[in-house]
Amino acid sequence: MTNTIREIGGADFILAIGTNTTEAHPVIGLQVKKALRGGAVLAVVDPRDTELARLAHHHLRIRPGTDVALLNGLAHVVVAEELWDRDFVAARTEGFEALRETLAAYPPERVAEITGVPADTIRAVARGYARASRASILYTMGLTQHACGTANVLAVANLAMLCGHVGKESSGVNPLRGQNNVQGACDMGALPNVLTGYQSVADEAVRAKFGAAWGAEIPSRPGLTVTEMIEAAGEGRIRAMYVMGENPVLSDPDAGHVTEALKKLDFLVVQDIFLTETAQLAHVVLPAACFAEKDGTFTNTERRVQRVRKAVEPPGRAKADWEIVCLVARALGYPMGYASPAEIMEEIRRLTPSYAGITYERLDRGGLHWPCPAEDHPGTPILHVGKFARGLGKFHPVEHIPPDEMPDEEYPMVLSTGRRLLHYHTGTMTLRTGTLEVRYPEEYLEVNPEDAARLGIESGDLVRVTSRRGLVEVRARVTDVVPPGLVFTSFHFPAVAINRLTNPARDPVAKIPEYKVCAVRVEKAGPAAAV
Amino acid sequence: MASVTLTIDGRQVTVPRGTSVLEAAEAAGIFIPTLCHDPDLSPWGACRLCVVEIPGMRNLPASCVTEATEGMVVYTASAPVLEARKTILELLLANHPEDCLTCHRNGDCRLQDYAYYYGVRASGFAGERRALPVEDENPFIVRDMNKCILCGKCVRVCQEIQGCHVVDFAYRGFGTRITPAMNVPLGESTCVFCGNCVAYCPVGALVEKPMLGKGRRWEVRKVRTICPYCGTGCTIELNVKDGRVIGVTSAPDGDVNGKALCAKGRFGMGFIHHPDRLQAPLVRKNGELVEASWEEALELVASRLKEIKEAHGGEAIGFLSSARCTNEENYLLSKLARAVVGTNHIDHCARL
Known part of the structure; x- marks a missing residue:
């Protein structure tokens, strides 16, 4: 996020795109509701009629995969009606003319045809966003999990810069990140192309710095992403994998293929707190401590580094992941040892300019937003104030490209996936709480009443959902939360392993899979039962 | 911002205009008991426990909803104030189960604290008591409306913080109670079970079911x-x-x-x-995962990774790190991959 979570509550216009905030980020949802109580206008872009959509002044019920067209359409109106922030664009950005040329092809009437959103709504939202004084854009994976995910995000940035809604309080471009420490895992260089603080492995000076600190040569060629590694495993180019706290068998697209690929490995190590579907395929499973059993830090979606504190001992002979990694390194002949996570953080901050000022002592007094370059630096709650990180903000003109897999005669419907309020990711934790799974024991597929009538499906019926890659059976819930032609479910339940169906087609830059759109066929599978 | 100066229990206190008498007293470190007040919620003035004496006012005003004004004189612990508070507590206790022995909030209950502080026993007003069924049909929250003091905090939390508007006051007079629309159990209402009402409840009317006992x-x-x-x-x-x-x-x-x-x-x-x-390392033997010592598991991991690296190079090994683990652990796995094994094939589920 460019801004903090609490600032959302102070916005006077919120454009929420592809984010089911009140279910996936419930406490951030409270800030949206706070802004609404303060008189803010909310526009929600989502094919589904979520709780957030029902709170909105404008619900833009977009056809899945047409976000670029919509965002370009909004920007078109802003330019055509002279609502753009001339001072901001002149002083702080570059590439406006190229953007203007691209936007010319996206008048609201054409965009309405592509997206299904009425032209008048597009105009109203564009005007509201541009004229607001504190306008915040929120987005989640409804925007990014597309083959054009990078283009979607660039289109968002274009719109925000065009209106000057960056680098000031309660505005900005705010991706809401899904996992407790997904921001931190990225910050720490658990990515194939960068080391900590996004320092590139391709940069010789960076490699020299880390090489000296680590006493080893750092390979210069960027590595493979998750889905590429799985592909490489299937082709025999990756022979061994070490998986710490991930469950790709359920979380990755085209799950059938993932399982086959992992089975081909010569050696698979899984380090986890439960015997997950992935761990069941491993040659060695290492028992790890959970968050309550270790010290450390998590970095949340607003870049706030916060202290995680040990409350209880791990079960049996389980150990904290940091201890296990040290043991493995030493078994491989590398001297890796720390007295505590605080000592590891000392090493991290020496190598990472954006974390240089972050110490455990300071974190005991409260979280700190990176970049925090020195011990006397207060942290940076708002990014890009006065100046963008790269200097001038660059407009990247982007064009609408349809999703990789569109409905056809054989697979006439669109499947989209996401999250539910009471569950989390692959259900490893939330199906074992004694509470959440009692209240929400079984997953279902949302089917629009029109489609249900055509297919002879009623709520509670077991239906078979088939894509080009696989099939699952799941009970239907007939509801107008989804529009005709779209079905939706979550990936939380192993019994409904929906990622056997999803399309591994990836965005060419971010390599994010297109979970939000794949073509499926839905048919009745068995007799009715209560839902 | 304009400020006002008032005198509370003989002490001069200066606060910004618009401050309540209660907040002014708290700012000066002067104790006033409250049940329905919380700084996160809108002022309510329902429980009357925070009454104070302000000469010139015709009765004892609730300090949480009385604005501090220039030159105001306030007594927070005069005889009429203490008598009023004791009576309020007696009235609350007259219709409250004497259930502290088994109550989950025993030792963490504002009603209990104030009864102790003011020396109030339950016997002041004998009469009818509520006898409502305890609601525990959902796995999260137990509602014992017999213990409810009608402070309305849960109502305000649900409206003003959670924005869900699930519960409100219903019925009249002695029959007044807090309930979802149509008096259905929480599990049949639109409740999302955030439990934020539980966090604000000052007594044992709302408690976390999994923690009971x-x-x-x-x-x-x-x-x-x-x-x-x-x-x-x-x-x-x-x-x-x-x-x-x-x-x-x-x-x-x-x-x-x-x-x-x-x-x-x-x-x-x-x-x-x-x-x-998982409580012990597991190693696959004859196709089955069986328990092993750490030494055996680590030795196997190290020897197999070394063999594969020697035969195929470090780039034949891939690492998946975790968005669930700490920063320190992600850093170390990157170090293991890059410095020890010699591969940049490390990623995690940020894209999933």
Whole structure:
């Protein structure tokens, strides 16, 4: 996020795109509701009629995969009606003319045809966003999990810069990140192309710095992403994998293929707190401590580094992941040892300019937003104030490209996936709480009443959902939360392993899979039962 | 901002205009008891426990809804004030179960604290008592409306913080109670089970079901940490007794969330001590995963990774790190991959 979570509550216009905030980020949802109580206008872009959509002044019920067209359409109106922030664009950005040329092809009437959103709504939202004084854009994976995910995000940035809604309080471009420490895992260089603080492995000076600190040569060629590694495993180019706290068998697209690929490995190590579907395929499973059993830090979606504190001992002979990694390194002949996570953080901050000022002592007094370059630096709650990180903000003109897999005669419907309020990711934790799974024991597929009538499906019926890659059976819930032609479910339940169906087609830059759109066929599978 | 100066219990206090008498007294370190007041919620003036004496006013005003004005004189503990508070407490206790022995909030109950502080016993007004069924049909929250003091905090939390408007006052007079629309149980209402009402309830009317009978409040050690679910990063307090996490309570001042949490953060920690937790290393032998020592497992990991690296190079090995693990652990896995094994094939589920 460019801004903090609490600032959302102070916005006077919120454009929420592809984010089911009140279910996936419930406490951030409270800030949206706070802004609404303060008189803010909310526009929600989502094919589904979520709780957030029902709170909105404008619900833009977009056809899945047409976000670029919509965002370009909004920007078109802003330019055509002279609502753009001339001072901001002149002083702080570059590439406006190229953007203007691209936007010319996206008048609201054409965009309405592509997206299904009425032209008048597009105009109203564009005007509201541009004229607001504190306008915040929120987005989640409804925007990014597309083959054009990078283009979607660039289109968002274009719109925000065009209106000057960056680098000031309660505005900005705010991706809401899904996992407790997904921001931190990225910050720490658990990515194939960068080391900590996004320092590139391709940069010789960076490699020299880390090489000296680590006493080893750092390979210069960027590595493979998750889905590429799985592909490489299937082709025999990756022979061994070490998986710490991930469950790709359920979380990755085209799950059938993932399982086959992992089975081909010569050696698979899984380090986890439960015997997950992935761990069941491993040659060695290492028992790890959970968050309550270790010290450390998590970095949340607003870049706030916060202290995680040990409350209880791990079960049996389980150990904290940091201890296990040290043991493995030493078994491989590398001297890796720390007295505590605080000592590891000392090493991290020496190598990472954006974390240089972050110490455990300071974190005991409260979280700190990176970049925090020195011990006397207060942290940076708002990014890009006065100046963008790269200097001038660059407009990247982007064009609408349809999703990789569109409905056809054989697979006439669109499947989209996401999250539910009471569950989390692959259900490893939330199906074992004694509470959440009692209240929400079984997953279902949302089917629009029109489609249900055509297919002879009623709520509670077991239906078979088939894509080009696989099939699952799941009970239907007939509801107008989804529009005709779209079905939706979550990936939380192993019994409904929906990622056997999803399309591994990836965005060419971010390599994010297109979970939000794949073509499926839905048919009745068995007799009715209560839902 | 304009300020006003008033005199509370003989002390001069200067506060910004618009401050309530209660807030002015708190700013000066002067104690006034409250049940229905919370700085996170709109002022309410329902419980009347915070009454004070202000010469010139015709009765004892509730300090939480009385604005401090220039030259105002306030007595917070005069004889009429103390008598009024005792009477209010007697009235509340006259219709409150004398159930402290088994009440989950024993030792952490504002009503109990004030009864103790003012020496009020329950017997003041004998008469009819509520006899409502205790509602515990959902897995998260037990509602005992016999213990409810009608302070309305849960109503305001649900409206003003959670924005769900699930519960409100219903019925009249002695029959007044807090309930979802149409008086259905919570489980049949639109409740999302964030439990934020529980966090604000000053008595034992709303309690966390999973914690019932697991530990008295004074036996519990509270460990301040961060929720392990989504990327919001809410501060939570793990309640620990005898080496076990028995539940979660809100920290009073979470950096991101204040006291607010969601159902997962407040009620979703049962996985920590679940019997399915892995307790020992497992090694595959004859196709089966069987328990092994750490030495054996580590030796196997090291020897196989070395063999594969020697035969095919470091780039034949891939690492998946974790958005669930700490920064320190992600850093170390990157170091293991890059410095020890010699591969940049490291990623995690940021894209999934």
